[in-house]
Amino acid sequence: xxxxxxxxxxxxxxxxxxxxxxxxxxxxxxxxxxxxxxxxxxxxxxxxxxxxxxxxxxxxxxxxxxxxxxxxxxxxxxxxxxxxxxxxxxxxxxxxxxxxxxxxxxxxxxxxxxxxxxxxxxxxxxxxxxxxxxxxxxxxxxxxxxxxxxxxxxxxxxxxxxxxxxxxxxxxxxxxxxxxxxxxxxxxxxxxxxxxxxxxxxxxxxxxxx
Numbered sequence: 001x002x003x004x005x006x007x008x009x010x011x012x013x014x015x016x017x018x019x020x021x022x023x024x025x026x027x028x029x030x031x032x033x034x035x036x037x038x039x040x041x042x043x044x045x046x047x048x049x050x051x052x053x054x055x056x057x058x059x060x061x062x063x064x065x066x067x068x069x070x071x072x073x074x075x076x077x078x079x080x081x082x083x084x085x086x087x088x089x090x091x092x093x094x095x096x097x098x099x100x101x102x103x104x105x106x107x108x109x110x111x112x113x114x115x116x117x118x119x120x121x122x123x124x125x126x127x128x129x130x131x132x133x134x135x136x137x138x139x140x141x142x143x144x145x146x147x148x149x150x151x152x153x154x155x156x157x158x159x160x161x162x163x164x165x166x167x168x169x170x171x172x173x174x175x176x177x178x179x180x181x182x183x184x185x186x187x188x189x190x191x192x193x194x195x196x197x198x199x200x201x202x203x204x205x206x207x208x209x210x
Contacts, residue, residue: 014075041136041143045183046190048100049135052076053128053191054198056106060123061202066114069127073106095146101138105131120199128195132187140180 055076056069077099084097109127116122 041140041179042183042186045136045139045179046132046187048102048139049105049132049187049191050194052102052105052135053109053131053195054201056109056131056198057123057127057195058198058201060110060113061120061199064118066110066118069106069109069113070103073102076102098143098146101135101142104138105135108134124195124199125192128192129188131195132189132191133184135187136180136183 052073056072059072060066060068062068080099084099087097088094108130109123112127112130113119113123116126
């Protein structure tokens, strides 16, 4: 019976990582595309960091092993790179699809859990805050390595975009001066309660497996 439970929870990790990858594509569609990246950076940074936090802390607390959050983020990254490869195979440039950087933020959550001797509340508060703060930073560094997003946008528009959603010149300065700072601030606040939700899901899972 023990081996069955272990196999089940590892399958859970894989299945939810795949589903969360699909959900992030739907909820934060343009996080993967450079066309609207600069205008949507804050909104989708928050959506991605919360999606990472809820799944990562769920499985980290489910197994009780520091490192599970990074394992979860790695699976998400693999499936996202598969999606990137699919777009590339369709003839789009390598820079057209931007893969979110999940792993470093998940490592910080693992570190918080390990450093506090597997304290669940510390993982929620400290780990959740670190994920929300760091995720926009890592992704902006990632975007700086990509060629001009607007050039890619106008040269290779998404085939599913209707005409009225053609990318426009971003007016970043009119709304906020630093998308990284705003994304980190909003993420740090919102990721903590979402991480708490992920921790609460363990209660329901244990009841289901009982």
